Amino acid sequence: MKTELKQILQQVSGIDGVPSGAYSFRINGISELHNNSENTEIVKKLDRAGIDVVVKANTKGELIHIPTLIDESGLDDLVYNDFFIGENSEVHIIAGCGIHNDGLHATQHSGIHTFYVGKNAKVKYEEKHYGQGTGTGNKIISPQTVIHLAEGSTLEIDSAQIDGVDYTKRLTKATIGDNASLITKEVILTTKSQTAYTDFHIELDGQNSSASIVSRSVAKGQSKQFFYSVINGNNKCQGHSACDAIIMDHATVKAVPDVTANHVDAQLIHEAAIGKIAGNQITKLMSLGLSYEEAEQEIVAAFLR
Amino acid sequence: MLEIKNLSFQVENDTPQQKEILNNINLSISAGSFVAITGPNGSGKSTLAKIIMGIEKPTAGQIFFEGKDITNTSIDERAKAGIGFAFQQPVHFKGMRVIDLLSLAAGHKLVVEEACNYLSQVGLCAINYIYRELDNSLSGGELKRIEIAMLVARNVNLYIFDEPEAGIDLWSFQNLIQVFKNLIAKNNGIVIVISHQERILEIADRVIVIEEGQIVQDGSSKEVIPNLMFGLDSCHFYGRRVSF
Structure with missing residues (x-):
């Protein structure tokens, strides 16, 4: 694997090469480097680009890597990945997309991921997006995540756009069944003239279903961020969304909450807070010996952790 | 040694006159001493502490620390020169954990045992706190103790605590007094505590009373405390004795 690909693999997946267990690498628009495990089968789709990840029922402690790596400037990659998680399984999936662009052309990856999480299954899904390279071509990552949570299941999503992505438009749609939970935490950093x-x-259809949507973001430079969150409580359920943003320089941040209760026992909360770094936070860290710039860096890094 | 010479601080207000918060303060505090500064609310105590830390700039006068004029130095320069400050109102940090802030205070990445040492000195069980974020999930008393622990973690020669006793219960109050004694012993440092708490005033080497921006009393605790308790009428400062 080329050095640039290794670098972005490390950034998005925290690994230096091919891991153990089940995995599927997508490199420059081609699915390659597959491996199945005893309980997880990864199958290339025949009708379109993408894979099916099939986890057997009652699988425990399964770790699956599915990174997407691109260093071909100008590539426009669209992929459909479907996840079928068997009942009572416990699975950790590390996805993520890294783009290295040294060229003039925009490089784009759009991953459409659909989750079918079986009864009482528990899934943790990590997705990091990262861009680097010396070229002037934009690095664009626009994922769509479609989620179907069966009774008693849980999906926990940690997504992070850590650096260097010029444009992203991410859409997450979920229908949540009885006693099922969706927990998402997203972290976004935009700089320069980037847009996110x-x-x-979220449709809270099931009795005692719940959703927690937490977004923490930092907008620097002249970047723009837009956060939209629609939660419909259609049954006895709990929904919570929180958008917490630090705005710096000449950036723009917009947060649009939308909660609708269609059931008398739906409990829905939305919180949105946008503001610059508090002066007393800077003062406190300076009183510990940090310069103004160091204090700002520490506050931003911790906020986006 | 901390020396404050002819220090004044004025702020603009709605009237044509400027409001004088501190008026010609002169003070000299030698190494190895424990000084309590007390006085009514709004008398200028916290402003004086903030001016020593560099958070506020005086409108007149000079500050010398260990022989150097620090009047025009920044907060971080003073921190590096050996001045530490525990805020009256602890600051919230989303995402920043107790161990992160203690590490910044100590100047190096702390291992759990070190963080535990600092937290136990302020009566907190480290395992319950080190990975907690300094946000609204912590009570005011917990935040206050962590604020004190941060100053304990610093290796400085001048420790300033602005009303550290607020939110501290009786049990940890004993620890707090021990913390002050340890800090003085550590580097033969100076501990300045702004406080209304009689027991802190009693153990201080020196008690300074500020009223309306001026030092009105300065002496040993034995000399000053009787005046606070009995010399003032009930409408005035410390007309009521506080006992524990």
């Missing part, structure tokens, strides 16, 4: 849209549509 993030959009959640």
Whole structure:
């Protein structure tokens, strides 16, 4: 694997090469480096680009890597990945997309991921997005995540756009069954003239279903961020969304909450807070010996942890 | 040694006159001493502490620390020169954990045992706190103790505590007094505590009373405390004895 690909693999997945267990690498628009495990089968789709990840029922402690790596400037990659998680399984999936662009052309990856999480299954899904390279071509990552949570299941999503992504439009749609839970935490950093849209549509259909949508973001330079969150409580359920943003320089941050209760026992909360770094936070860290710039860096890094 | 010469601080207000918060303060505090500064609310105590830390700039006068004029130095320069400050109102940090802040205070990445040492000195069980974020999930008393622990973690020669007893219960109050004694012993440092708490005033080597921006009393605790308790009428400062 080329050095640039290794670098972005490390950034998005925390690994230096091919891991153990089940995995599937997508490199420059081609699915390669597959491996199945005893309980997880990864199958290339025949009708379109993408894979099916099939986890057997009652699988425990399974770790699956599915990184996407691109260093071919100008590539426009669209992929459909479907996840079928068997009943009572406990699975940890590390996805993520890294783009290295040294060229003039925009490089784009759009991953459409659909989760079918079986009864009482528990899934943790990590997705990091990262861009680097010396070229002037934009690095664009626009994922769509479609989630179907069966009774008693849980999906926990940690997503992070850590650096270097010029444009992102991410959409997450979920239907949540009885006693099922969706927990998402997204972290977004935009700098320069980057733009990030993030959009959640959550249907709390099941009795005692719940959703927690937490977004923490920092907008620097002249970047723009837009956070939309729609939660519909259609049964006895709990929904919570929180957008917490630090705005710096000449950036723009917009947060649009939308909660609708269609059931008398739906409990829905939305919180949105946008503001610059508090002066007393800077003062406190300076009183510990940090310069103004060091204090700012520490506050931003911790906020985006 | 901390020396404050002819220090004044004025702020603009709605009237044509400027409001004088501190008026010609002169003070000299030698190494190895424990000084309590007390006085009514709004008398200028916290402003004086903030001016020593560099958070506020005086409108007149000079500050010398260990022989150097620090009047025009920044907060971080003073921190590096050996001045530490525990805020009256602890600051919230989203995402920043107790161990992160203690590490910044100590100047190096702390291992759990070190963080535990600092937290136990302020009566907190480290395992319950080190990975907690300094946000609204912590009570005012917990935040206050962590604020004190941060100053304990610093290796400085001048420790300033602005009303550290607020939110501290009786049990940890004993620890707090021990913390002050340890800090003085550590580097033969100076501990300045702004406090209304009689027991802190009693153990201080020196008690300074500020009223309306001026030092009105300065002496040993034995000399000053009787005046606070009995010399003032009930409408005035410390007309009521506080006992524990």
